[in-house]
Amino acid sequence: DTEVTQTPKHLVMGMTNKKSLKCEQHMGHRAMYWYKQKAKKPPELMFVYSYEKLSINESVPSRFSPECPNSSLLNLHLHALQPEDSALYLCASRTSGSRVTEQYFGPGTRLTVT
Amino acid sequence: SQQGEEDPQALSIQEGENATMNCSYKTSINNLQWYRQNSGRGLVHLILIRSNEREKHSGRLRVTLDTSKKSSSLLITASRAADTASYFCATERSNAGNNRKLIWGLGTSLAVNP
Numbered sequence: 001d002t003e004v005t006q007t008p009k010h011l012v013m014g015m016t017n018k019k020s021l022k023c024e025q026h027m028g029h030r031a032m033y034w035y036k037q038k039a040k041k042p043p044e045l046m047f048v049y050s051y052e053k054l055s056i057n058e059s060v061p062s063r064f065s066p067e068c069p070n071s072s073l074l075n076l077h078l079h080a081l082q083p084e085d086s087a088l089y090l091c092a093s094r095t096s097g098s099r100v101t102e103q104y105f106g107p108g109t110r111l112t113v114t
Numbered sequence: 115s116q117q118g119e120e121d122p123q124a125l126s127i128q129e130g131e132n133a134t135m136n137c138s139y140k141t142s143i144n145n146l147q148w149y150r151q152n153s154g155r156g157l158v159h160l161i162l163i164r165s166n167e168r169e170k171h172s173g174r175l176r177v178t179l180d181t182s183k184k185s186s187s188l189l190i191t192a193s194r195a196a197d198t199a200s201y202f203c204a205t206e207r208s209n210a211g212n213n214r215k216l217i218w219g220l221g222t223s224l225a226v227n228p
Contacts, residue, residue, distance in 0.1 A: 055213040105149075105156035
């Protein structure tokens, strides 16, 4: 299984809502990533988890809260978002260690904040 | 943060023609990767070239890397309509804690007309 899955595919939420995005992989990858991507722009790294521990937080506002409950799952909890947070949210994973490898991406969650 | 720039930003060619995209970066790298993204979907890894390599091939793809000029090019030969997508280069860097992240270029939008 070389797939990263993300749910939901689309999400519309109000600024007072709380929602969560979910990402799952069963490739045994121990590094997992959250990216935010605006239209016609490259992905922007938000968080990196390595062996279920948060290793990089790219100064992301606290209204985004990541969680890695186990080695296969990555969640992104959303609360009190702003309309400018509307974007495609991508999850990715890769093997950890010194070997050079690529990242595997999920299809993304298209988030609209109203 | 972005350190890469790609040119051209947009490229439109006829099916069967070759497409060349360039990528420049600013700092030393471990490796450089190219990814493809179909409209509004996740990214797919195409090819990775290490900093000690100069050229690499994969099917219809040819990647070159010139570390003295801090630049790379991606050539797609005999293009097909299915190659229509955005193409991003990404360089891998490690921080002080040996956590790796990709620094993305701005992307080239390729349209292959049938």
